[in-house]
Amino acid sequence: MTRLGAIILLIIVVVGVGFASMLSFGGVPTRVSRSADETVVAPSSASDGAGLSVPVAGVRREALHDSWGEAREGGERGHQGIDIMAPGGTPVIATADGWIEKLFESGRGGTTLYQRSADGRWVYYYAHLAGYASGLREGLRVGRGQLLGYVGDSGNAGAGNYHLHFGLSRMGAGERWWQGESVDPYPLLARPRSGR
Numbered sequence: 001m002t003r004l005g006a007i008i009l010l011i012i013v014v015v016g017v018g019f020a021s022m023l024s025f026g027g028v029p030t031r032v033s034r035s036a037d038e039t040v041v042a043p044s045s046a047s048d049g050a051g052l053s054v055p056v057a058g059v060r061r062e063a064l065h066d067s068w069g070e071a072r073e074g075g076e077r078g079h080q081g082i083d084i085m086a087p088g089g090t091p092v093i094a095t096a097d098g099w100i101e102k103l104f105e106s107g108r109g110g111t112t113l114y115q116r117s118a119d120g121r122w123v124y125y126y127a128h129l130a131g132y133a134s135g136l137r138e139g140l141r142v143g144r145g146q147l148l149g150y151v152g153d154s155g156n157a158g159a160g161n162y163h164l165h166f167g168l169s170r171m172g173a174g175e176r177w178w179q180g181e182s183v184d185p186y187p188l189l190a191r192p193r194s195g196r
């Protein structure tokens with residue numbers, strides 16, 4: 001009887017200690033490592049943190065105006081990109097290395113171009129173009145500074161309101177040109193590239 005009682009007491013103690021250790025150690029370490037992962041994925045990591053070139057020839061970084069989030073179409077949606085004012089016909093150039101993913105004609109954007117970054121994680125969007133550079137086609141690799149097209153007023157820019165609308169999207173695995181999450185490109189355009 002006393003031996004059986006001792007065994008039962010031992011079982012209660014072992015189960016109790018095991019349950020207490022689950023409560024004190026479970027969950028906490030995994031939550032810490034998860035938040036550390038989130039810190040790594042930040043907008044500043046675009047193009048290896050090297051920044052982007054201003055995609056309109058002759059426009060200086062200092063001349064850019066951050067128009068992200070400004071009211072558009074009667075305030076129904078925030079502006080998702082930056083408008084870079086320039087005379088019609090001014091060369092539009094690649095903001096970074098990558099390839100042409102899509103040439104697309106849309107009501108809002110007019111003549112548009114979607115460029116994928118070299119690492120595949122970003123899409124650069126050029127809108128209201130007057131036209132494309134000759135020989136440009138989907139799948140073509142382009143280098144930073146390469147001629148893509150010309151500043152225009154196509155789509156809903158408004159006749160004579162010549163500017164480039166430039167957008168930046170962070171792309172998830174397997175996402176295509178119309179997907180992704182819009183990010184303000186201004187900080188990456190306004191900050192000079194390191195090393196050049």
Ligand SMILES: [Zn+2]
Nearest residue numbers: 081082083165
């Ligand atoms: Zn715009």
